[in-house]
Amino acid sequence: MKWTRRLIPALKDNYMLLLSAVNGATIAVDPSEAEPIFVALKEHQLTLKHILCTHHHPDHVGGNLELKERTGCSISGSRRDETRVPGLDSIVSDNYQIEILALPVLPLEIPGHTLGHVAFFFPTLGIVCVGDTLFGMGCGRLFEGTPQQMFTSLAKIARLPPETLVYCGHEYTQALGEFANTLEPENTDLQRRRAEVAQCRAAGQPTVPFTLAEELKTNPFLRPQSPYIRKRLGLEKGTDLEVFTEIRRRKDNI
Numbered sequence: 001m002k003w004t005r006r007l008i009p010a011l012k013d014n015y016m017l018l019l020s021a022v023n024g025a026t027i028a029v030d031p032s033e034a035e036p037i038f039v040a041l042k043e044h045q046l047t048l049k050h051i052l053c054t055h056h057h058p059d060h061v062g063g064n065l066e067l068k069e070r071t072g073c074s075i076s077g078s079r080r081d082e083t084r085v086p087g088l089d090s091i092v093s094d095n096y097q098i099e100i101l102a103l104p105v106l107p108l109e110i111p112g113h114t115l116g117h118v119a120f121f122f123p124t125l126g127i128v129c130v131g132d133t134l135f136g137m138g139c140g141r142l143f144e145g146t147p148q149q150m151f152t153s154l155a156k157i158a159r160l161p162p163e164t165l166v167y168c169g170h171e172y173t174q175a176l177g178e179f180a181n182t183l184e185p186e187n188t189d190l191q192r193r194r195a196e197v198a199q200c201r202a203a204g205q206p207t208v209p210f211t212l213a214e215e216l217k218t219n220p221f222l223r224p225q226s227p228y229i230r231k232r233l234g235l236e237k238g239t240d241l242e243v244f245t246e247i248r249r250r251k252d253n254i
């Protein structure tokens, strides 16, 4: 079955995603706020049936209760966020595939940004919603988890097929590209992508989604093995986790 994807900007720099079947039945991922979703539902004659939440932060669940009240939709989130995601009806578990409106969804538990953070991989659509764990050329802050947890979670996402399209929760790509450049200015893929991103933003276009393959070539948090990054950090002999931890520490301190 064909599904239509609609990326909807919200709040300051958040993105929400609507996935709609041919009959208009729609799944919303991370509804930061209700109003832009109501506008899209009306404009495209869609019916909201279900909400998927990657994690409990207000800028990802802010629209939950109003949307549920006015549409009667149901809401799924992490088993670890049972008391934190407003209006939660059903919980999802790591690697336990479910179907929503007959669409296969594989939840992946990816703690780090928060302990209950999950990604939603849609194998038949070739897309993954990663919330605030992976960003274009960056990764989320560690509000609840450890560097080891985030490192493992990013590795889990990185193992998905490289052509997978990544939908993240924020438009941070351009600023993160600048940070990536401080670590690996020798990386020609990074230079090319920064130029493309600058062009895209100047035209008012979103940089989301992007492919996992592109991330693997340009995102320093997925590249702790890069000899250039290691040299710059003075960690030539460090473990990948040590390199990752140092990159995260530097990003937190700018």
Ligand SMILES: [Zn+2]
Pocket: 055, 057, 113, 132
């Ligand atoms: Zn968050």
